[in-house]
Amino acid sequence: MVRRIAFALLILVPPAFCQQARPGSLPELRGHYIGEGVSELLSKEPELQKRLDVCNRDPKGTDCGLLLGAVKKGSRATISTSDWIDFVLENGRIVKLQALVHRELGQINAALTQQFGPRTSMAAFPMHNALGQNWVDHFYVWDGATVFVRLREDNNPASQNHHFVLTIESRAEHEQE
Numbered sequence: 001m002v003r004r005i006a007f008a009l010l011i012l013v014p015p016a017f018c019q020q021a022r023p024g025s026l027p028e029l030r031g032h033y034i035g036e037g038v039s040e041l042l043s044k045e046p047e048l049q050k051r052l053d054v055c056n057r058d059p060k061g062t063d064c065g066l067l068l069g070a071v072k073k074g075s076r077a078t079i080s081t082s083d084w085i086d087f088v089l090e091n092g093r094i095v096k097l098q099a100l101v102h103r104e105l106g107q108i109n110a111a112l113t114q115q116f117g118p119r120t121s122m123a124a125f126p127m128h129n130a131l132g133q134n135w136v137d138h139f140y141v142w143d144g145a146t147v148f149v150r151l152r153e154d155n156n157p158a159s160q161n162h163h164f165v166l167t168i169e170s171r172a173e174h175e176q177e
Helices: 002-011 038-044 046-057 064-073 104-117 171-176
Strands: 077-080 085-090 093-101 121-128 134-143 147-154 163-170
Touching: 038 046, 038 064, 038 085, 046 064, 064 077, 093 171, 104 134, 104 147, 104 163, 147 171, 163 171
Parallel strands: none
Antiparallel strands: 077 085, 085 093, 093 163, 121 134, 134 147, 147 163
């Protein structure tokens, strides 16, 4: 049920789900940006702040080691929220953002092209599953000087919710992969 609510929330995200970058900063995704500090992240994400508070009281709780390490020591960690956004943190800053996007491809493409310029590449990947079903997934890329943006279209017929996964990462983060 929580995931269905999260999907509904994502559908209601304003059309500019990726807002224009603030002057002198990197692009934003739902109010977060590459290079954002952990304290700013926590101030914008009450769910994460609550999890941190719980972990401070009981450091042996689920995923507390990752969260406390990322917040207090600057360790690398992937932290997820219930509204389907993942933050990769390293040295106390966001280096990668990933989120589900529930919009039509044309809307997403227009928003990303407005923010990052023309798409630099597209690839189609034939896929299949254990049920013998075949389909084609697509990857769309905006490869910029400071950020790498990837949009994956998941067309798995066994999935009831075809969706797009948007990833924005720093150039340095992308080059590590």
